[in-house]
Amino acid sequence: MPQIEIRPAAITDLNNLAALDASYQSDYVWQMERALDEGQTGITFREVRLPRAVRVEAPRTPIFNKISDANTTVLSAHLTGNLVGYIHIEERQLPDVSCVGALVVRPDIRRKGIGTSLLLAGQEWAANQGMRRMICDVQSKNYAAIRLLAKMGYEFCGYNDYYYANKDIALFFTRFLR
DSSP: OOOEEEEEOOGGGHHHHHHSOOOEEEEEEEEEEEEEETTEEEEEEEEEEEEEEEEEOOSSOOOOSOSEETTEEEEEEEETTEEEEEEEEEEOSSTTEEEEEEEEEOGGGOSSSHHHHHHHHHHHHHHHTTOOEEEEEEETTOHHHHHHHHHTTOEEEEEETTSSTTOOOEEEEEEEOO
């Protein structure tokens, strides 16, 4: 496979970035179960195989009002000169924490290491900005992203069941940088 080039996105990349298909297919979901008893609450997630694969739209449309500044960057992935993916990272109001706003790879070339390369480049950018931790949010149906984050050493750190407009549960994963 040709080498993947990761570089800061240029203004001229914006339309092509926004045009990339961020939807995905999944055979699994992280199903949430809640147990509420007096004095305690228990939340568990379990991986459940769906009866058939589902196609899921991205929970939010990327807004590229900033390509790069001290607190935000968009890194693009290129393969043989063609734009094939991007990662959008921003510093949040939490101290020393960066968040992945989007990680998108063109559907026809997923599972070829491009997402991993983008995530590694994003971690390096965040560490160079003085960030100590990276947080990613993913939909409970985004099994491929959950597996990628686990492979990259991210740990489940929470959820929000009112985070996305489409009512899917947001799962949060974190990893310390350096």
